[in-house]
Amino acid sequence: ASDERLNKNQKEVIARIASPEYNAPPLVVFGPFGTGKTFTLYQAVRLLVQVDKSHRILLCTHSNRAADIHVELLHDYLTKKNGIPAARPLRVYQPMRR
Numbered sequence: 001a002s003d004e005r006l007n008k009n010q011k012e013v014i015a016r017i018a019s020p021e022y023n024a025p026p027l028v029v030f031g032p033f034g035t036g037k038t039f040t041l042y043q044a045v046r047l048l049v050q051v052d053k054s055h056r057i058l059l060c061t062h063s064n065r066a067a068d069i070h071v072e073l074l075h076d077y078l079t080k081k082n083g084i085p086a087a088r089p090l091r092v093y094q095p096m097r098r
Contacts, residue, residue, distance in 0.1 A: 003043055010040040017044040018051065038066050042073050049078065049087065064097060 002011060016027055029037050041059060048055045061067045071089045078087040 002047075006040070006043060007036070010036055010043070013040050014044045014047060017041075018047050038069050042070065042077075045070075045074060046077060053087070064094070067091060 002014065006014070013027070013029055016024070029041060031037055038061075045057055045059065048057060059070055061070065068091070071091045074089045078089070
C-alpha cells in the first residue's frame with residue numbers, strides 16, 4: 001500500500017521506478033525545493049525492497065542534505081522497521097565535504 005500523502009505525479013514516478021520493464025530508459029526525478037522528491041524516492045526504495053529483498057539500488061542526489069536524509073530514512077526502515085539487517089545504505093561523500 002502506498003503512502004496516502006503521495007500525489008498522482010509521485011505515484012506515477014514510483015510506478016515507473018518499480019516497473020519490471022528491463023529496457024526502460026533511466027528516470028530522472030527533478031523539481032524545485034519542497035516538491036517531495038526525497039519522499040517519493042524513499043517510498044520507491046521501500047516498495048522495491050518489499051518486492052525483492054535482493055535489489056541493489058543506486059540513488060544519486062544533487063545535494064548533500066538530500067543524501068543525508070535518504071541514508072537516515074532508509075537505515076531506519078531497512079534495519080529496524082522492515083527487518084533486513086543485511087541491508088544498509090552506503091553514503092559516499094564528495095571529497096571536499098567535511
